[in-house]
Amino acid sequence: MANEYTNDINIKNTISLRDILAELPSYVKVVFRGIENKASSRTRLGYAIDIKTFYNFLCSECPQFRGRKPIDITLDDISRLEAEDIEEYLEYLKYYEKNGKIYTNGEQAIKRKLSALRVFYAYLYKNNRISSNPAEKVDMPKIHGKTITRLDINEIADFLDAVEYGDHLTEHQQAYHAKTKVRDLAILTLMLGTGIRVSECVGIDLNDVDFNNGRVKVTRKGGYESYVYFGDEVTAALTDYFEERKHIEPVSGHENALFLSSQRKRMSVRSVEMLVKKYSEGVIPMKHITPHKLRSTYGTELYRETGDIYLVADVLGHSDVNTTRKHYADMDEDRRRSVRNRVQLREKRDN
Structure with a gap:
């Protein structure tokens, strides 16, 4: 059973999630009810934030949706989007301006936002709400490894x-x-x-x-x-x-x-x-x-x-x-390097 602190966090996340979903179409709420038992409240809130960002992109950057609000975008609208539209969204995420503020997203953030879209589209497709799943056709961005900082x-x-x-x-x-x-x-x-x-x-x-x-x-x-x-x-x-x-x-x-x-x-x-x-x-x-x-x-x-x-x-x-x-892959490399002379191929000869 979750403790008091975890329950408090779940309640706060649930309230924040409801506030976000209130600005999105009703079928989005259906998706989040469907994944409730498969993802934590923190994960669902993160997904909701990312889905809202996607809808804001559609309304501000796509000519066919310009002038509309996220809550006005229909299932038919979503079903007509193609992989190319999602790829444009991922490109947009790297650098954009909203309300006078500049936003940027690195590889990990873009990957997370695409993951949220994949969950969203997969649920709609699996439950016969849409006839195709364009998010499935978009490759995950390659994540370039970074040095892990640790204390010596x-x-x-x-x-x-x-x-x-x-x-x-x-x-x-x-x-x-x-x-x-x-x-x-x-x-x-x-x-x-x-x-x-x-x-x-x-x-x-x-x-x-x-x-x-x-x-x-x-x-x-x-x-x-x-x-x-x-x-x-x-x-x-x-x-x-x-x-x-x-x-x-x-x-x-x-x-x-x-x-x-x-x-x-x-x-x-x-x-x-x-x-x-x-x-x-x-x-x-x-x-x-x-x-x-x-x-x-x-x-x-x-x-x-x-x-x-x-x-x-x-x-x-x-x-x-x-x-x-x-x-910890770099440590595996150290371990492999440390045993490079352990296997002796020929007995050393005295000159």
Whole structure:
């Protein structure tokens, strides 16, 4: 059963989804009801935002729809679109202007928006609402690999030292550091020591932590719950924070939250992102460190220690091991390179 935090997020996502669908034709709502049990509220909201962007493109850029509103576009209109129209949309996404603001989309964003269109068209086609599926004919954009940023061993130590002792913080930051350092160290040690996502971290409740078995229950992407195990360093950091947490009176409605903000409310994803930025900028200025980089750091170290990509995928909560393999392919290359002289073809002779 989803915890309080997850339920709150689902409600907010559902409200936002309804607001978007109110601006789109009724058959779009049918599609989203149809995929409700197959996608999380976050995924459905993302799809809705992307579908709305597509309809806005049709109304602003396509001559046959110009002057109309998204809600006026019929199923017949959608069924008459061809693959070429969708390809034009993908080209448009790279750079466009709306209400005086410039928007750009990289390869990943364009791929995501095409994925949303494919889900949309596939549902309509499968349920005999349209006679053809042009989105299926459009190739997914090729994603060019990027170097994965991670913390090196010495950088992990410097980062956690900054959290614990306030190294490299500004005077203004130092003034608040003593009040939050125990909490901050618990959060960031937990993330570095388990590889959990920032959304999973802020969603943890007090009773989700099981010190007897060295594990914490988190709600993964997709809404399912899973136990993640932690070691002695995480235990020590969490124990110190639990002692401090006993003396904090949370705001009503946030009593179950493990990590509390200065306002005594559940920490937000944005708050943790700002924590990571604050502590990393002074000690690792050459790298742009985010919560996801902490996750990548843990995955890297776990793979180095075990060499088991399936274990890493399971611990990180990846539904597809290929996602994990893609992120750690460079380490496979290192492993292959390291054994290049292990196989000896001929016995060496003494001259």
